[in-house]
Amino acid sequence: xxxxxxxxxxxxxxxxxxxxxxxxxxxxxxxxxxxxxxxxxxxxxxxxxxxxxxxxxxxxxxxxxxxxxxxxxxxxxxxxxxxxxxxxxxxxxxxxxxxxxxxxxxxxxxxxxxxxxxxxxxxxxxxxxxxxxxxxxxxxxxxxxxxxxxxxxxxxxxxxxxxxxxxxxxxxxxxxxxxxxxxxxxxxxxxxxxxxxxxxxxxxxxxxxxxxxxxxxxxxxxxxxxxxxxxxxxxxxxxxxxxxxx
Ligand code: ADE
Numbered sequence: 001x002x003x004x005x006x007x008x009x010x011x012x013x014x015x016x017x018x019x020x021x022x023x024x025x026x027x028x029x030x031x032x033x034x035x036x037x038x039x040x041x042x043x044x045x046x047x048x049x050x051x052x053x054x055x056x057x058x059x060x061x062x063x064x065x066x067x068x069x070x071x072x073x074x075x076x077x078x079x080x081x082x083x084x085x086x087x088x089x090x091x092x093x094x095x096x097x098x099x100x101x102x103x104x105x106x107x108x109x110x111x112x113x114x115x116x117x118x119x120x121x122x123x124x125x126x127x128x129x130x131x132x133x134x135x136x137x138x139x140x141x142x143x144x145x146x147x148x149x150x151x152x153x154x155x156x157x158x159x160x161x162x163x164x165x166x167x168x169x170x171x172x173x174x175x176x177x178x179x180x181x182x183x184x185x186x187x188x189x190x191x192x193x194x195x196x197x198x199x200x201x202x203x204x205x206x207x208x209x210x211x212x213x214x215x216x217x218x219x220x221x222x223x224x225x226x227x228x229x230x231x232x233x234x235x236x237x238x239x240x241x242x243x244x245x246x
Pocket of ligand 1: 039086087088112132133134135136137138139140145181
């Protein structure tokens with residue numbers, strides 16, 4: 001899969017894209033990330049990429065010409081490449097959106113800065129606007145990295161264990177169960193007995209109950225949409241009953 005990232009700050013991407021899982025996925029040729037500096041496409045000796053907003057008000061707005069020039073030059077006549085603007089006005093990034101993006105051969109990510117980008121970019125160039133949460137970042141760069149990371153994890157061959165993404169929090173609409181490793185006792189805190197019992201069926205059941213309990217406690221909104229079995233519902237009903245009694 002190929003990502004083309006359009007940004008005024010390409011050096012921001014260096015370390016996160018080199019380390020660990022992303023770094024290995026690039027080395028293995030699973031994902032290719034091309035960084036394009038929008039400033040290189042700005043005309044004039046000063047390569048100006050922003051200007052004051054029409055109508056007044058504070059802040060600066062990213063000019064349309066360098067952005068159109070950069071994206072059109074790089075994408076050429078390629079069709080069916082989503083051109084995604086990272087902005088707090090976009091639709092919310094979720095696991096489902098990541099799965100959908102992972103199906104594409106190529107994706108373009110456009111990082112906004114300053115007060116925003118000229119609206120003509122949103123209306124006539126980008127095909128999608130994505131936000132990574134209800135807060136405002138200084139620019140779209142960190143959001144683009146979040147998207148690249150979350151999508152790359154889903155590509156076949158990126159993770160050693162293909163089951164890992166399936167077990168991840170959110171992959172099945174619920175939070176993940178807790179993990180433990182050696183030592184069995186740390187500062188007097190035990191690893192739950194069931195995990196050391198060697199009883200696989202008991203471990204599976206314990207993990208499922210933890211998944212349900214955590215989601216119920218921390219993200220009850222997810223439960224409403226999650227695929228649940230009759231047994232899951234029974235367990236959740238029990239939790240409700242216990243909490244009502246206490
Ligand atoms: N740029 C600024 N804030 C953002 C956000 N929350 N998501 C995506 N891009 C952004």
